[in-house]
Amino acid sequence: MMLLEQICRDFQVGDQIVHALDHVDLSIAAGEYISVMGPSGSGKSTLLNLLGLLDRSTSGTYWLNGKDVSRLPDNELAEQRQLNIGFIFQSFHLIPRLSALENVELPLVLSGETPKQRRERAREVLDAVGLTARVDHRPDQLSGGERQRVAIGRAIVMKPSVLLADEPTGNLDSRSGQEVVDILESLNRDGICLLVVTHDAELGQRARRRLAMHDGKIVGDVRQ
Amino acid sequence: MRTTDTGHFALQSIRRYPLRTAMSLLAIAIGVAAVVLLTAVGEGARRYVTGEFAALGTHMLVVLPGKAETAGAGAAGMLIGETARDLTLDDAAAILRSNRIDRVAPLVIGSGNASWRQRQREITVLGTTVEMLDIQHWRMQRGQFLPATDMNVASPVCVLGDLVTREFFGNSNPLGEWLRIGDTRCRVVGVLAQAGLTGPFDTDEIVIMPVASAQALFNTPGVFRVLAEAVSRESMPAARREIIATITARHQGEEDITVVTQDAVLSTFDTVFAVITRALAGIAAVSLLVAGVLIMNVMLVAVSQRTSEIGLLKALGARRSQILVLFVAEAVSLSILGAISGLIVGNAGTFVMRAVFPAIDFAAPLWAMGAAVGIAIVSGLVFGILPASHAARLDPVRALAGR
Structure with missing residues (x-):
């Protein structure tokens, strides 16, 4: 489903060029559960941003669902993101002035869905992440775990094929973290491809396929 | 979205x-x-x-001697009145005979040396008739305005502006005093209320006398202007045509006057x-x-x-x-x-x-x-x-x- 061929991503830092991704080859099939681990600066987040079409490679080719997306114009990238990819961030990135329901609705608002349909869909999703009673709460009225569950709801409301999670439990206590992981894994069991970037070895070990990164290269690719 | x-x-x-x-x-x-x-x-x-x-009289037509070629461009001509024929009191009377005209006030303006006892000064003299009071919406401070006589009758009376009164008479009563203007003497019968600039003159600094007296004083048969008030605003265009026709007929067929309406000013x-x-x-x-x-x-x-x-x-x-x-x-x-x-x-x-x-x-x-x-x-x-x-x-x- 996702295929990276000889992907490089260089950054200019002062006079130096940093190779955040250095000729990476990677193939990901639908429905996989993958963890990406490695020290800071090893290129994990860059890989995630690139897979999520937030960033472009300096060279190489990225095939998403059989389509070369490495040189698409901005608007088409946005469309691909909208249709295929759900993001989950360490710091949730909820919009503070919107209620849980409105936050989940946001992708549907952007895609121009009718108010009635999107409300219905957002409620379904919030039910699925166990926040039925919290739909009208604003983020500052929710616990960290609940916020991340709202964020998961928002990530899956467009029914994407891939969920990209960057340290999804990084800001949570272990119990809330476990709940979030449970939800993500159950979504994966229902068929969504889940890719988790994490420092947390315990979380990383749960994935069926574990990538290790170092200096912009994939140095380990272990399947259970 | x-x-x-x-x-x-x-x-x-x-x-x-x-x-x-x-x-x-x-x-x-x-x-x-x-x-x-x-x-x-x-x-x-x-x-x-x-x-x-508008309160000053939107119905007013100002008749002046001389023909301005285009409205507004003949300012000098309007002032000097460069024409063979003067506008006379008989012309004013003829204008008044129209049933579209309510009243007329002829106007003579000149300047003379006024004196009372030891005091004297140069002063603007306005010769007109009793109609002027209403046409200009002036008000009296004391006494009366000019007598309501035929406009051809000269009589030795005058009405003073507020400032003139104070300069000559101070706080004493001016009514009944004899003011000398040029070669003639006239009795003060009234004082205008203080008003400052209303319309074209500063009424505080003038002496008003009957138009025939002013003509005698300045030794002129003509008048400077004739103010005519139409019966209504609607009748003004017709009144204007009629005035021009009347005066042209009286002036041997020569159209040698200009009629200005307040509308233009307004x-x-x-x-x-x-x-x-x-x-x-x-x-x-x-x-x-x-x-x-x-x-x-x-x-x-x-x-x-x-x-x-x-x-x-x-x-x-x-x-x-x-x-x-x-x-x-x-x-x-x-x-x-x-x-x-x-x-x-x-x-x-x-x-x-x-x-x-x-x-x-x-x-x-x-x-x-x-x-x-x-x-x-x-x-x-x-x-x-x-x-x-x-x-x-x-x-x-x-x-x-x-x-």
């Missing part, structure tokens, strides 16, 4: 940041209110002045004040542009405050154009709300001014309110575009990191 959603999103952001919202609203509201108030003052002044002029004032009002509106509109710059700053701050939100919207699949529209909509919403508050404040101010100065009918013209709101919205739009396009161009990865 749906238009209602865009508006909803913009309004939610506006509500979320009350301080910056209040600042921008204030700036726009001041601009719009300034336009409303200044044009209300200009328009009020216009209505007041034209109203006062419309000149109207135009002048309309231009002033527009200029005031223009000046006030500049403050709207300044408010637009403030909106731009506020929106730039909003963009940098919400960088990570913009990154998120991009991650959720928002296109550049959507983000652009969202932020422009926010700027425009700010300016619309500001314009509405400005209209409310401006009209409340107009209401207060009317309560304080009931004599003047302050009212901002609709075009000014429309233009103020229009400029406010356009400046919100124009000045909102730069911050919005800045937001739309943000790199999603950096924006998500809040950089």
Whole structure:
């Protein structure tokens, strides 16, 4: 489903060029559960941003669902993101002035869905992440775990094929973290491809396929 | 994205940041209110002045000797009256015979040396008839105006302006005193109320005597002007034609007079004040542009405050154009709300001014309110575009990191 061929991503830092991704080859099939681990600066987040079409490679080719997306114009990238990819961030990135329901609705608002349909869909999703009673709460009225569950709801409301999670439990206590992981894994069991970037070895070990990164290269690719 | 959603999103952001919202609203509201108030003052002044002029007699026709080739261009000719024939008292009487003319007042103007006991001064002498009092809406301070006799009858009486009276007589009673003017003497029968400049003369500094007496004093058979009042405003064009026909017939078929109506003067004032009002509106509109710059700053701050939100919207699949529209909509919403508050404040101010100065009918013209709101919205739009396009161009990865 996702295929990276000889992907490089260089950054200019002062006079130096940093190779955040250095000729990476990677193939990901639908429905996989993958963890990406490695020290800071090893290129994990860059890989995630690139897979999520937030960033472009300096060279190489990225095939998403059989389509070369490495040189698409901005608007088409946005469309691909909208249709295929759900993001989950360490710091949730909820919009503070919107209620849980409105936050989940946001992708549907952007895609121009009718108010009635999107409300219905957002409620379904919030039910699925166990926040039925919290739909009208604003983020500052929710616990960290609940916020991340709202964020998961928002990530899956467009029914994407891939969920990209960057340290999804990084800001949570272990119990809330476990709940979030449970939800993500159950979504994966229902068929969504889940890719988790994490420092947390315990979380990383749960994935069926574990990538290790170092200096912009994939140095380990272990399947259970 | 749906238009209602865009508006909803913009309004939610506006509500979320009350301080910056209040600042921008204030700036726009001041601009719009300034336009409303200044044009209300200009328009009020216009209505007041034209109203006062109308009170002086919109039915008035001024007949002067000599033919001006084009209206307004013959000023010198009007003053000097360069014509073979004078306009006479008989001409004035002939004009009065028309049934479209209510009353006439012939006018002779000259200057003479007036003296009383040891005091003397140069003074403007106005020769006219009793009709002049009503035609010019003058009021008497004491005594009476000229006697209501035939205009050809000279009599040795005079009416003084307020300042003249005080200069000659101080606080003592001038009525019944004999004032010497040139070679003649006349008895003071009345004093005009103080009025300052009304119409063409400063009535505080004149001596008024019967027109025949003034003709004798200046040794002239002619009159300077004939003021004629038509029976109604509608009858003025016909009255004007009739006057010209009458005098032409009396002057051996030569049309050698000019008839000026108050309407011409009135419309000149109207135009002048309309231009002033527009200029005031223009000046006030500049403050709207300044408010637009403030909106731009506020929106730039909003963009940098919400960088990570913009990154998120991009991650959720928002296109550049959507983000652009969202932020422009926010700027425009700010300016619309500001314009509405400005209209409310401006009209409340107009209401207060009317309560304080009931004599003047302050009212901002609709075009000014429309233009103020229009400029406010356009400046919100124009000045909102730069911050919005800045937001739309943000790199999603950096924006998500809040950089």
